[in-house]
Amino acid sequence: MRELEDELIERVAEALRQPVHLDAALDVRVMAEVRTRPLRRSNWFLRSRTIRVTPLGALALAAGVAALVLGTAFAALRLRPAPATVSAASAVPFVLVAPEARSVALVGDFNDWDTAATPLRATGLSGAWVVTVPLPPGRYRYAFVIDGMRWLPDPGAPRAPDDDFGTPNSVLTVGT
Amino acid sequence: MAGHISWEHESDAALVRRVLAGDVEAYAGLVARYRDRLGRYAVHLLGNTADAEDALQETFVRAYRGLAGCATPERFGAWVFRILVNRCRTMGAQRSRRERVVMSNESMLGEADVAHPADRQAWAEAIRWALDRVSPEQREAFLLKHVEDLSYQEMVEVTGVRESALKMRVKRACETLRALLAEVERA
Amino acid sequence: MNSMTRMGGLALTLISVLGRSAPAQDARLDRLAPDARAPVASLIDSARAAGLPAEPLVDRALEGASKGAAAPLIVAAVRRLSADLGRARDILGRAAGQAELAAAADALRAGAPPDVLVRLREALGVRRLAVPLGVTADLALLGVPADSAATIVITLARSLGDDDLLALQRDVERDVALGAAPLAAAGGMLDASPTGIDVTGAGTTRGTPSAPVRRKP
Structure with a gap:
């Protein structure tokens, strides 16, 4: 009986050892990505990798769909890293998925929490709003303001530990 | 193509050294050498090719990023396998959240697909169906032991899990697969 | 030290002290x-x-x-x-700078015991701590136990630069946003690390007996 059972496991293993078909372009994608990131350099990575996506439409979207939106945004970004900048400030893009918003603003330590200073631009794609902000190295608290009145932290970023004024913020570290 | 031929005759350690010295293209040799074996593991562990390719791509990019930390370049294969195992664990956890809602339907589809195990395709699908019903930890241990033919010592190195726990996981995976597939074969 | 140098030093000190004691209101x-x-x-x-x-x-x-x-x-x-x-x-x-203090304050507020910060400072020596501290704090804010976060960061910071650390942190943020457990996702930061220590507890996980799996009738 045991021999028969082990024979079955061996047949399972044999079937699983057969080669699997993988996308031939996988190697190309890997190499395209690593070519943008030479080793042993200090400034190669950060920049446009910092993407902040907030699924405001979570009320309307199922959680799985929201996750898919997040995943898609990140996947697209992975394949298209922007060239690194050499200036002291890093261009940090912020993205918010808010299909029903009429306006979105970014507020934080970097703009004196001025709700008029950094509006996001609607892309017309899946309700995404974007803005890119040059930020010197440092640690920043920030939030989004929807339609001038609704404050929203970034669910894809760490939540700031103190919530002094009743609406939570997110934190972002920008490196040198 | 000359580059490709030269990769085939170069050891892992030599390729790693070339990459670290700045020859990014030499990394393609390492990718080509390990993509199929790593891809096979990822496909069977995650259960679908799209997630597996995603895991594989991230694994190779992470390995490249941390290549200076590969303490024994001649064992690049084991080192990158460890990265993949960890990546698949994380992706498996994410997937289980995403797909929880549709699991019940998938179960019914799985049963429908295993009606004729004598057929090679059906047998492969039966295995896939059964493997999906083994816990991720047990599936990981089973694949490493029986499909990738790793020794328990190598498995400890790759997974960071104690040997006794690995043996238990392999045993339980085999028990589950035997129970499920024996039933399929009787059908 | 000659008298001119002393005078110059005194003037600088006075300017500095006066500058601090009577700042214009922002x-x-x-x-x-x-x-x-x-x-x-x-x-x-x-x-x-x-x-x-x-x-x-x-x-x-x-x-x-x-x-x-x-x-x-x-x-x-x-x-x-x-x-x-x-x-x-x-x-x-x-000597700690503004970003270092802000990150350390966040880490403390996130529940990190002070000795975690001491451990980071001692382990990383003279290196600027702003990013390692920031990553530690952020991992803690994501739900990773502060001690594990510090262990991960100390391990990685010995071989990786600030940008690499931040890139790995963003991987963790993404994984957590997509549903991964914080500690497991943070443990993944060590995937490509030289030492590859286990902070996730995976090494001590016991194989849990699973319920018999049967096909539905």
Whole structure:
């Protein structure tokens, strides 16, 4: 009986050892990505990798769909890293998925929490709003303001530990 | 193509050294050498090719990023396998959240697909169906032991899990697969 | 040391002391309501005199103003942050910069015991700590136990630069946003590390017996 059972496991293993078909372009994608990131350099990575996506439409979207939106945004970004900048400030893009918003603003330590200073631009794609902000190295608290009145932290970023004024913020570290 | 031929005759350690010295293209040799074996593991562990390719791509990019930390370049294969195992664990956890809602339907589809195990395709699908019903930890241990033919010592190195726990996981995976597939074969 | 040098040094010291003791009030504080402005300015002056950075305190007050918070709330928030920065400075030393203090304050507020910060400082020596501290704090804020977060960061910071650390942190943020357990996702940061220590507990996980799996009738 045991021999028969082990024979079955061996047949399972044999079937699983057969080669699997993988996308031939996988190697190309890997190499395209690593070519943008030479080793042993200090400034190669950060920049446009910092993407902040907030699924405001979570009320309307199922959680799985929201996750898919997040995943898609990140996947697209992975394949298209922007060239690194050499200036002291890093261009940090912020993205918010808010299909029903009429306006979105970014507020934080970097703009004196001025709700008029950094509006996001609607892309017309899946309700995404974007803005890119040059930020010197440092640690920043920030939030989004929807339609001038609704404050929203970034669910894809760490939540700031103190919530002094009743609406939570997110934190972002920008490196040198 | 000359580059490709030269990769085939170069050891892992030599390729790693070339990459670290700045020859990014030499990394393609390492990718080509390990993509199929790593891809096979990822496909069977995650259960679908799209997630597996995603895991594989991230694994190779992470390995490249941390290549200076590969303490024994001649064992690049084991080192990158460890990265993949960890990546698949994380992706498996994410997937289980995403797909929880549709699991019940998938179960019914799985049963429908295993009606004729004598057929090679059906047998492969039966295995896939059964493997999906083994816990991720047990599936990981089973694949490493029986499909990738790793020794328990190598498995400890790759997974960071104690040997006794690995043996238990392999045993339980085999028990589950035997129970499920024996039933399929009787059908 | 000749007398000219001494005079020059004295002049610099006086300028420095006078500069610190009589700072012009930050014009941005005009945005605060009158009953918040004076106490906040006073707190900021005290912090500056104690060698703490003023900018985070101004930012906190402006945040409160933008959110329409009442004056007592704003004053309390600034006071609390000043105390947090003071604690962080006591632990990290007077050489710590603004970003380091802000990150350390966040880590403490996230529940990191002070000895975690000491461990980071001692392990990483003279390296600037802003990013390692920031990553530690952020991992803790994501839900990774502070001690594990510090262990991961110390391990990685020995071989990786700031940008690499931040890139790995973003991987963790993404994984957590997509549903991964924080500690498991953070443990993944070590995937490509030289030492590959196990902080996730995976090494001690026991194989749990699973219920018999049967096909439905």
